[in-house]
Amino acid sequence: MADRPEYLICLDCETPCYSFEWQEGEVTEVFCDACGADTPEEFMSEDDFEGMVSAEGGEAGGH
Numbered sequence: 001m002a003d004r005p006e007y008l009i010c011l012d013c014e015t016p017c018y019s020f021e022w023q024e025g026e027v028t029e030v031f032c033d034a035c036g037a038d039t040p041e042e043f044m045s046e047d048d049f050e051g052m053v054s055a056e057g058g059e060a061g062g063h
């Protein structure tokens with residue numbers, strides 16, 4: 001259901017990557033020009049990345 005994101009963020013160097021293959025809501029192929037990461041597990045969509053960052057940085061609420 002998820003639309004193809006505009007870019008994926010490399011978790012190693014946090015560089016946005018605009019060239020990747022996207023099929024049926026999943027990344028199938030991706031390559032980071034900056035650090036050479038090329039496994040989909042090392043990348044996040046913009047939405048996922050922002051969710052992760054806010055979860056890490058948010059002191060309010062939580063447990």
Ligand SMILES: [Zn+2]
Nearest residue numbers: 010013032035
């Ligand atoms: Zn990278």
